[in-house]
Amino acid sequence: MPGIRVDVKNRRTPAGWAVGNCPHCGQVEAIQIDDVTQVTSIYWIPVYRRPLGQECCCDFCRRPVDPAEVAKPVIDRPLWSPPEGLPQLVEKMGGESGLAAPPTTDRRLRSLLDAVESEASLMRVDLGPGATWGAVLGAPVGLLLSLLAFEVGLAVKGIDRFGTGMFGLMTGGVVGLVASSVAYFRRARNKLARQRLATACENYGLDRARLADLATEFNSEVVRRAAATCRDEQR
Ligand SMILES: [Zn+2]
Secondary structure: OOOOOEEEEEEEEEEOOOEEEOOOOOEEEEEEEEEEEOOOOOOOOEEEEEEEEEEEEEEEOEEOOOOHHHHEEEHHHHOOOHHHHHHHHHOOOOHHHHHHOOOOOHHHHHHHHHHHHHHHHOOOOOOOHHHHHHHHHHHHHHHHHHHHHHHHHHHOOOOOOOOOHHHHHHHHHHHHHHHHHHHHHHHHHHHHHHHHHHHHHHHHOOOOHHHHHHHHHOOOOOHHHHHHHHHHHHH
């Protein structure tokens, strides 16, 4: 008997900015404060929202930061944006003015690459549209090839033209489904890594050549390729 589809997901809404010590980047960073709400949906229609409080993440590497490491007050989100730089954020929070922007260390860049690597490997992709297209295109190709095989006498003995056609149709559908799912997932992962690195480079004015150099130390091909693309796009 089919069950009722119920989804429970945590939704984060960006709420404000503060500064804090990021243990991954090893320096003071802009910290994004998010309101977290648990949303219960029945057949994708939200029916119940429960506020869970706030969570903090480093704006540079996007990894969680302990709220105890974050300085108050939190300023509203529209009041600052990352390209303005950390000294402006400190000033807007009522702190010292005229501070110098912190230098970008290799540790900070590795922290970014490391975060992107694990995000890309853990990402979940809704394969729905990509997989369906693969099956829809693969099935007729399979049918055609199997009928051709039947005509030239390559089909399995004892199976008639209809049986061979059905076999080709199903095999083509399955092969198309698997191939398109793999391609869709790889493309989504590469896109995520490229976007994350490009955003960090734009917001923080990073040295893209240095980032691409450091990325060669990583096992993940997704990260190495994304960093190289990021460097080449600037040229
Ligand atoms: Zn960080």
